[in-house]
Amino acid sequence: MSLTSISLRNVRKHTDTEINFAGGLNYIVGGNGLGKTTILESIYYLCTTKSCCSKSDANVVKFDEDIFEINGTLEGLTKDSATVIYSVASGKKQYYLNEKQIFKASSVIGKFPVVMLSPSDHAVTQGSPAERRKFIDSVISQSSRTYLDVLLEYQKILRHRSALLMRIREGDFADSEMELEAWNQKLMSAGEQIINHRVDFLKGFNSYVAESYNKIMGKMESPGITYLYLGGTKSDNISKTFKDMLSEYKVDEIRRAANLVGPHRDDFIFEINNINLREFGSQGQHKTFQTVLRFAEFFYIKDVSGNTPIFLLDDVFGELDAQRAKKVSEYLSDIGGQAFITLTDFGNISFLKAGEKDRVIKLNEDSKIAYA
Numbered sequence: 033m034s035l036t037s038i039s040l041r042n043v044r045k046h047t048d049t050e051i052n053f054a055g056g057l058n059y060i061v062g063g064n065g066l067g068k069t070t071i072l073e074s075i076y077y078l079c080t081t082k083s084c085c086s087k088s089d090a091n092v093v094k095f096d097e098d099i100f101e102i103n104g105t106l107e108g109l110t111k112d113s114a115t116v117i118y119s120v121a122s123g124k125k126q127y128y129l130n131e132k133q134i135f136k137a138s139s140v141i142g143k144f145p146v147v148m149l150s151p152s153d154h155a156v157t158q159g160s161p162a163e164r165r166k167f168i169d170s171v172i173s174q175s176s177r178t179y180l181d182v183l184l185e186y187q188k189i190l191r192h193r194s195a196l197l198m199r200i201r202e203g204d205f206a207d208s209e210m211e212l213e214a215w216n217q218k219l220m221s222a223g224e225q226i227i228n229h230r231v232d233f234l235k236g237f238n239s240y241v242a243e244s245y246n247k248i249m250g251k252m253e254s255p256g257i258t259y260l261y262l263g264g265t266k267s268d269n270i271s272k273t274f275k276d277m278l279s280e281y282k283v284d285e286i287r288r289a290a291n292l293v294g295p296h297r298d299d300f301i302f303e304i305n306n307i308n309l310r311e312f313g314s315q316g317q318h319k320t321f322q323t324v325l326r327f328a329e330f331f332y333i334k335d336v337s338g339n340t341p342i343f344l345l346d347d348v349f350g351e352l353d354a355q356r357a358k359k360v361s362e363y364l365s366d367i368g369g370q371a372f373i374t375l376t377d378f379g380n381i382s383f384l385k386a387g388e389k390d391r392v393i394k395l396n397e398d399s400k401i402a403y404a
């Protein structure tokens with residue numbers, strides 16, 4: 033799939049910007065603060081209805097304006113025009129596909145797969161377990177509708193169950209025991225599906241991680257992801273462990289009115305040659321691993337869905353040493369898809385060459401576009 037053109041109106045610094053893209057690698061080059069990341073953010077909006085970079089859509093609207101609008105033409109199995117409009121005054125966001133309004137963001141997920149590597153990925157390898165779950169869940173969701181549905185269902189169960197725990201704690205609920213038991217059944221059923229899905233996913237995904245790692249490092253090492261579910265138990269009998277833990281934590285759950293057992297508390301360990309990256313990795317090793325994860329995600333989604341994602345790489349060369357940066361750039365020429373790569377200075381990275389299918393897009397001091 034590829035994005036042939038985009039237009040931005042009042043998107044952060046971009047008052048009125050139109051860009052035509054190449055089908056291969058698009059290098060977006062310009063000084064700090066000129067609006068390079070904003071272009072990636074806009075592409076991400078078109079593919080997902082959401083910002084990659086800001087929790088608030090209002091922040092993305094140009095200062096002193098009311099509305100931002102992003103338009104783009106996407107070509108894959110079909111040719112689609114997508115539009116995102118947000119108004120600060122109404123607080124509403126609208127998404128249109130071929131001029132027809134789409135009301136559920138989840139119906140867009142997976143249609144235009146997108147993979148983004150950004151400086152905020154440091155949270156995936158260095159941050160809390162929630163960041164790793166978000167990463168894993170988003171890779172599986174983009175390639176499995178079943179998983180996305182059970183994940184949404186599970187989140188609903190968690191909300192209902194914590195409200196129930198709260199009522200039990202307040203002591204004003206007569207049939208609480210029976211109702212809690214019913215919600216436990218639902219929690220276990222959806223939770224087990226999530227755990228099993230993640231286990232199966234990693235069996236396949238780990239080989240993608242190994243391949244990407246060895247491409248970028250240029251040597252054979254053994255990277256891997258280990259899944260720690262239900263408190264790190266190695267149990268094969270997930271149902272029984274889940275049930276036992278719910279009994280064990282029952283008093284605590286009521287006291288804290290919180291869901292303390294289930295896959296929403298799981299973690300994933302990233303390792304290189306059995307060494308825990310989070311505990312022992314250097315800055316550069318973290319950046320390398322983050323890059324590896326995104327390449328692995330890209331190829332995984334491409335193979336599983338048969339729909340080649342759009343690849344967004346924000347400032348990937350910033351923290352990598354010359355040798356790794358060169359490997360990444362060679363790897364990029366092999367992706368067989370479209371990528372958008374931001375850089376502050378094309379000239380400084382001597383090995384970068386734009387091929388026939390590639391394009392260098394320059395942002396000038398006034399944030400205007402020029403094609404090199």
Ligand SMILES: Nc1ncnc2c1ncn2[C@@H]1O[C@H](COP(=O)(O)OP(=O)(O)OP(=O)(O)O)[C@@H](O)[C@H]1O
Nearest residue numbers: 044045064065066067068069070091092093094095
């Ligand atoms: N809502 C907004 N309205 C107007 N300008 C904004 C808004 N939000 C951010 N900006 C400005 O836009 C610029 C940030 O754009 P962006 O992050 O796309 O730049 P960049 O080219 O990626 O920079 P860097 O090289 O530092 O990563 C900054 O100058 C910032 O002040």
Ligand SMILES: [Mg+2]
Nearest residue numbers: 068069346374
């Ligand atoms: Mg930037």
